[in-house]
Amino acid sequence: MLHEFELGVWKAIFTHLMRIAHAAGGNVVKNLNWRYRRVPTFGRGTIRRFHTNASTMKRLAAQDFEDLLQCAIPVFEDLLLDPDNNNIILDLLFDLATWQAYAKLRLHTKDTLNFFDSATIVLSKSVRKFQRTTCAIYITTELPHEHAARGRRLAALAAKQGALAKSKGGSRPKVKKLNINTYKFHALGDYPNTIRLRGITDNYTTQPVSFDFY
Secondary structure, three states, X not given: OXXXXXXXXXXXXXXXXXXXXXXXXXXXXXXXXXXXXXXXXXXXXXXXXXXXXXXXXXXXXXXXXXXXXHOHHXXXXXXXXXXHHHHHHHHHHHHHHHHHHHHOOOOOOHHHHHHXXXXXXXXXXXXXXXXXXXXXXXXXXXXXXXXXXXXXXXXXXXXXXOHHHHOOOOOOOOEOOOOOOOXXXXXXXXXXXXXXXXXXXXXXXXXXXXXXXX
């Protein structure tokens, strides 16, 4: 659950949402960071204070990505100029939060598992709609930190291989698209039946161990 959803599916979608925010231009990224900073804390570690610039995603653990999702809907509301794309993103965020809530329930019944089946189907449709419509409109490229990391890798490779490696690199950010053809996306469909067979996800998730470690 920890690595497949928070650090897998949701991190991939949030990263692409940041690429869309950069591609939209204007004050979209600035407004997003401001809105996340305005979110108050809640409980003892339930919702912690967000980083100054949430869009950079620096030093974020799984719980931080979970907090980003739980507070995402008011942050992303009317963030883009196009109302249709705004609604698609809000629907996607709602479906992601709903799926995660069902996946982390500590008590399941036949009814909740049936609802979980339905939520999984709705989420898959929502992700595909987001990829087919909103993602197709914007020309998204590497985020600044992704571009900088690739530059460092190329520089290290050039230092090892000499001038030959220098010519292979590029100074412009690469075009990046949302890739849903991964194991982590497809594994979401197995969660309801896995809970039926093995019990709730708290029995086998690595998240409590990760919290104790950090």
